[in-house]
Amino acid sequence: MAVPAGSSVGRRIAYYRSVVRPKMTQQRLADAACVALGTIRKIERGERGVTDATLEAIANALGIDPTRLRADRDPARTRVHDALPALSAAIATYDLPDDAAVRPVHELRTAVAEAAQWRLGAQYARIARRLPGLLTELARAYHAAPTEKRAELAGLLVTAYRSADAVAYKFGAIDLSARLIELMRWAVPEAGDPVLSASVAYVRTEIFFAAQAHTAGLRALEQALDAAAIPVTAPQIAARGTLHMRAAVIAGRARNDTAAALHLDEARALADRVHEGVYCGTAFGPDSVRIHAVSVAVSLGGDHAVHALEIAREWKPSEELPAERRSGFYIELARAQLWSGLADDAFESLKAARRIAPQHTREHPWVREDASTLRRLKRADSETLTNFAEWCAAT
Template identity: 55%
Template sequence: MTALDAAALGKRIAAVRKAKRLKQTDLARASFVSLPMVKAVEQGKRYPSDTTLEGFAAALGVDPTLLLSTHTGTETRVHAALPAISASLATYDMPVASPRRSLDELRTAVTETVHWRLAAQYGRIAQHAPALLVDVLTAFQTAQDKRTAARLVVTAARSVDAVAYKYGARDLSARLVDLMRSTVAYAEDPLLSASVAYVRTEVFFSARAHTAGIRALEAAVDAAPAATDENTAAALGALHMRAAVIAGRGGDAETANSHLAHARRLSEQTREGAYLGTAFGPECVRIHELSVAVSLGQDHIDGAFAAAHEWSPSHALPAERRSGFWIELARAQMWASRFDDAFASLQAARSIAPQHTREHPWTRETSATLLRLRRVDEESLHHFANWVGAI
C-alpha cells in the first residue's frame, strides 16, 4: 500500500470522526487502539490492519467500506479462521507444546477478548482465537493448580463461541460449549458455572428445544448461590433473563413473565454492568422485556412498544446489547406497519455494532420484508439489504 493510499485513508477517517464530533481520544477508546495509533493513521504514517480499520468503523458507526472501498469484510476473515479454531480444539486434552505465555499474559489476552465480544468485534476475536485457545488449553493441561487456568479456558472459549454461533458454525459452537462445561468444574466457581449455563442455552435455541432449555436454566438457578450481593444477584438475574427469552420463543408467556419478574427484582440489587462477561442490570432487564414480547410474536407488540416507550439503552451497556435492542424493536415496528421507524431502528443498530447487526438473522429478515413491501426509501434500503446479505 502506497504512502498516498495511507494518507487518503487517514484523511477520510479524520473527516468522518470530525463529522461525528469525536475527539481522537474518543476514537482510540471506542476502537480499542492506542491514541498514538489513531494519530499515526490519520496523519498517513501508519496503514491500519483490517482489524483496526473495522474497529474504527464500529466506533464511528459506519461500514468499513465507507472508509476503504476495497475492504473485504469481517465475514470472509471469520470464515477463513474457523478451520484453525476447530483444529485448536482437536488437541484440547493433549498439549503439543510447552506454554508460550504466562498465566498473567494469558489473563490479559483473555480479558481483551471479553471486551471485544461485548463490543461486537468478532473479526478481532477470530484473528486471535486459534493461538489463544491453544495457549489456554496448554496452560490448563500443564498447570498444577488448574483453577486459574480453567477460568481462562472457559472465558476464552466463551468469546470464541460468540463468533462461531453468530457466524453459523453451530457444530463448532456446540464443541466450545462442551469444552466450557467440561472445564468449569476445575475453576471451583459457582458463578462461573452459572455463566456457562447461560451460554449453553445457545444449543437449545439452535435446536428449538425450548422446553429443555427452560429446564436446564431452572436447574442452573437452583444450583446457583443465593443472591447476597451484586455478583450473585447478577448471576441469578442473567439466568432468569435467558429463561424468559427461551420461554418466549417457545410461546410460554406465563413462564416468560415469571422469569422476567424474578430478573426485575434481582436487577434492583445491582448496578448496570458486566458480571463475568454477562451484562446485567435494570436496563438489561428492560431490553429483555422487549425481547420476550417480540419472541412471543405479533400478538404481543403492545408489550414490545411499552418496553421501548420513549426509552433507549444508554451507552453504559455493551454495544452488542444495545444493537440487539434496536434489531428487535425494528421487528415489532415492521409488524405494526411502522416501516420508516423499522428501517431507522435497523440503521441505529448498525451504527452501534455493525458486525453484530450484519450477522443477526432478524436484520436480514426485517430488511428483506421491508424491501419486498417497498414502503421506505428504496435506494437506501436496497443498499442496506445488500450489505446484510438479504438480497
C-alpha cells in the same frame, strides 16, 4: 492484510469522520480508536498504511463496518469465516497440547479479559484473529500446571471458550459453537466457581435456540436454577438473574407466556438488588432486564409486540451498556415496529443497531429478514435502504 499507504482508505476515513460524523475531529477519532493523533493524520493524508487491527478500531470509533473503509471492499465477515478453521483446530487439541512456552498466568488473565471485552463490544474479527493462539496456549498452561493450580486456568479456559463461541454462534458455525459449549461444560467443574457454572448454563441455551428446542432449553435453565444456591453476593444475585432473563426469552420462544412472565418477574426482583454492570461476563441489572422484556415481547409475538413499543417509548439503552446488548435491543425493537406497521421506525432502529455494533448487526438473521421485508414494502424508497439491504446481504 494491511492496507498500503496511498490507498483510498484515508479519504474514506476522512469522509466518514467529517461528513457522516461532522462533530468528530481527528483528535476525537484518535481518542475513541486508541490510536495516536499523528497516525490518524498520516492515514487520512495517505502517507502511511493501516493494519487490519487499526482499521477495525477506527471503524468501531466511527460506528461503521470496517468494510466501508477498505479500498478492496473485502467483507469483514469473510475474514472471520476464514479464521474459523483455525479456531476449530485449536479446540481439537484441547487435551493434546504441544510443549511450547506459555506466558505467566497474570498475562494470560489479561489476554482473556481483553477477549471478553471484545465479545461484549461485538468486535468479532479481533476475537477470530486472536483466540486460536490464546486457546492453544491456555490448554498448554492448564495441562502443564500442577493439580492445585489448575482451577484458575480452568476458569480462564471457560471464559476464553465463551468469547470464541460468540464468534462461532453469531457467524452461523453452529456445530463449532456446540463443541465450544461442551468444552466450557468440561472445564467449569475444575474451576469450582458456581457463578461461572451459571454463566455456562446461560450460554448453553444457544444450542436450544439454534435447534428451536425451546421447551427443552427452558427445562435446562430451570434445572440450573434449581441446582444453584441461594444468592447472597452481587455476582451470585446477577448469575441467578441472568438465568431468569434467559429463561424468560426462551419461554417466550416456546409460546409459554406464563413461564415467560414468571421468569421476567424474578429477574426484575433480582435486578433491583444490584447495580447494572457486567458480572462474570454477562451484563445484568435493571436496564438489561428491560432489554430482555423487549425480547420476550417479540418472542411471544402477536399482541405482545405492543409492549416492546411501550418500553421503547419511555426508555432507551444507555451507552454504558455493552454494545452487543444495545444493538440487540434495536434489532428486536425493529421487528416489533415492523410487525406493527411502523416501517420507517423499524429502519431507523436497524440503522441504530448498525451504528452501535456493525459486525453483530450484519450477521444477525433477523436483520437480513427485516431488511428484505422493508425492501419489498418500500420498493421506490431511497438508495439508503437498498444500500443497507446489500450491506447485510438481504435477499
